[in-house]
Amino acid sequence: MIRPQLADAFTPRAGVLDLWEIDLARPISESDRDLLTVEETAKADRIIIESKQRQSYRARAELRRILACYLDADPGALCFAYGEQGKPALLPDPERGPAPLCFNLSHSGTVGLVGVIFGAADEQLGVDVEETRPSREFASIAESFFAPDEVEVFRRLPVAEHPAAFYRAWTRKEAYLKAIGTGLSFASSAFSISFGRGEPARLLRTTRAGDHPSRWRMIDVPCPAGYAAAACWSGPELELRHFFAPCSAPAPTSRATYSSAT
Structure with missing residues (x-):
């Protein structure tokens, strides 16, 4: 970790x-x-x-x-x-x-x-963090928003594992949606991710035109108790670094604006 x-x-x-x-x-x-x-x-x-x-x-x-x-x-x-x-x-x-x-x-x-x-x-990069709420109706939400194969996986899990599994799935799915920048205009049931206990995070299937699971990398992100988080990006595997904000790098010697080009 x-x-x-x-x-x-x-x-x-x-x-x-x-x-x-x-x-x-x-x-x-x-x-x-x-x-x-x-x-x-x-x-x-x-x-x-x-x-x-x-x-x-x-x-x-x-x-x-x-x-x-x-x-x-x-x-x-x-x-x-x-x-x-x-x-x-x-x-x-x-x-x-x-x-x-x-x-x-x-x-x-x-x-x-x-x-x-x-x-x-x-x-392309997407991250998602969610405050967890253990008392939610996880099975009902999963049936509404998860892909059919994900729902089947969820149903087979012991009820005691539902909260953790739900937030693993939800944050991984949100991270992918945020990476591709479509929001919910691309249905959350139109792609599948792994979320079984101990199973590496990865995109399993997507119906998005021109896309393929092999393009994507996905991880769970360590975060404080009571939260779950994930990141998803296109491209190769990357080394990870995790910092507390704010960034306290030395003050810049020159100032770029990154505003509209003229």
């Missing part, structure tokens, strides 16, 4: 999947507010539930700090574009061009998770 470490000596490295754990229980700071755009602030301020609003502010601010560590950039100057299903991507810097990385963000409860692959801008 890879346990998170402090990022005091953080240095970006290619060929590595970096996983950043964010503490969303911390109060929103003025620094957090200052980093967000007017649009991000307005979106967060529309959230009525205080804990959800804090999640939005803290997750977005820490995402900016983390990405800035890789890009030698001002975190407040980073500009994002969003796919049809809301998947974020960095806009190119006018002078340096596209950012040399792919990333993804997830948050639930008081835990945020950011995945970054440096030097792999063309790869």
